[in-house]
Amino acid sequence: MEVAHIEKLLLVILLFAQNAISNEMKKFSMLMPNVHPNRDELYLCTPVKVLPDKSFYIVGFEPNATMNTVHHMILFGCTTPGAKREFWDCGEMATGVNSHLPRAQPCAEGSHVLYAWARDADSLELPDDVGFQIGIGTQVQYLVLQVHYAHKFPDTFVDRSGINLIYTQKPRSKLAGVVLLATGGTIPPHGITHMESNCVINEHKTIYPFAYRTHTHSLGKVVSGYQVKRDKFGYDEWVLLGKRDPMTPQMFYPTFSKAPIKYGDVLAGRCTMESHRDRDTFVGPTNNDEMCNFYLMYYVDGDTPLNMKYCTTAGPPFHYWANTKYHFKNIPDIDASNLNTID
Template sequence: MFSLMFVVTFVMFLPSISLGEYSEFPMRMPMFKPQRNEGYLCTAVNIGPSKGYWIKGFRPVVIPGTMHHMQIVGCSKPPPVTPGNVWNCGNDGNPVLEPDIPAINRSCSVGDEKHMTLFLWSNQGEAITLPPDVGFAVGGKALLQHLVLQVHYINIDKLPIQGDKSGIDLLITDKEPSKTAGMLSMHVMTNVPAFSKTYQEGGCMISERKELHPFSYLVHTHRLGQMVNLWKVQRATNGQDSWSMIGNKSPQQPQSFYPFSDGLKLVRNDRLALRCTMLNMMNKNVKQGLASYDEMCDMYMMYWVYGNSSNLLEGSNYCTSQGPPDVTLDSLGFNNIPV
């Protein structure tokens, strides 16, 4: 049984670094020992407006075989304040609730519409260092003032008896770069019938007058995902779509952030199309869900913009499609769709 020895509100994010030099800040679980598999647990740090920082890289620190994924989320409003600085953060309490800690059921606070995923680790993924002169802005005058670590546990028996301190170490600087990083993610609500090979498809359009420079992407499914394809789609004046494949990876390979080709750019009215190929040889349907035995079809795209964080996408930084059988690339209005 986990016993609360002290109360923590937020850990202050005040690393000791020299101007212009990098430092590593450990964003870790606070020696917590979960009691149930498939739980989503979160912990937070407050950065605050007194000083700005830029995240230049992410280094996962994991105990192999214990977790399905970890995620760093930036929040614009203060995250929940909980005893021990740990809370249940799966949507609506799914897949399971860890006993004896609060069930907030989200990473950021209710009403925080400006949160952003900054990094995701899963399936033996590796560390990433951002390109030169690019960083995620946090604290100071940036919109994101708080950071949350989310961990999805799947095998708690391998965790140390004294508690877990896995997490993601952040490479940070207080020297402002000339380019600011952002994240755009795409999600399809999966529906995979028994004994089937299916396409889970979705899309979104860049609707703001912004110039985005994507530099890295990660694809994420669970066991049934065979391949994930990502296209940039542009419509000519005659109404015909031109397709350029900009990413394709098997999610059964390490789910790291992989580089895009140099020179990729997205502007207003460019569209993105996502397809996850799923193979289900089981005698049961598999649907969208947070547990490792459910399925997902996700793509996370890191991009940079010139200048500060005010030049990032101002609206939603993610798009979600309802998936098959009702939603396909054809039903979303695409044409000349690749087979």
């Protein structure tokens, strides 16, 4: 299908494939277009072009999928999609895989994570007057849905999994954003490994956290995220933002703290991994690999979201909280890896 036809089709979809929920709110179903996963561990992406002369505010997400079919889904906002096709192979870290589809990243430019889902997670409704702004005046000119299919489908089966987006054109005074804390690294066999990330807020903005989500594959035991407040005397206050067993539904949960996070504060994440395998496990996209992700959803009041969308570190054995340039004090080593310490 030619690119020009795809562009036209996507505009028509967004104009007419919407259901009114109220006079203000509408629903748009962003679904896979009857795809047939023909191999295990397949990542597929499908795009929608946002109307170029309008601004929209996404205020809720309703997953339309089950973990029996889909391993996980991520909704990206992009300035330019990875491909201008109905769908494509977007297994970002997979190499040497035979496929009849072209391969590309979810986004070619301006990648933002807006939402992620796994393990039969429930819907998410944003707080009052909070929304993800997309369209005119923003970097989000396309929405791209990425779906990870862990297993190939029987010959005659197709899939329309996806996400229902609740949106409005009424401006929100509080704009939402997401920061993804993640690591690379290696998990040795027969032991416990900490995978740790940290980044300083170096923009003169104040963000207000309200939801978090954890994600690992099968080795994750605990994922925790913190705001580290630093003072000139070298004291670090570790404020717990969220902590969870990543084997529970991987939805966005309310943050433990809603205190503002400011310039100079540090965001820090840890995944506690336990391996009984006889081999090293590396960070990668399949169930034989691992991931360490802590998503922090926040809003800004009367400002624009952070330019920082991703916070990544090399992970073990190269990067740990204890050996960073920040010289952290008062590291909550037990609390960060112990679910029993949750009040």
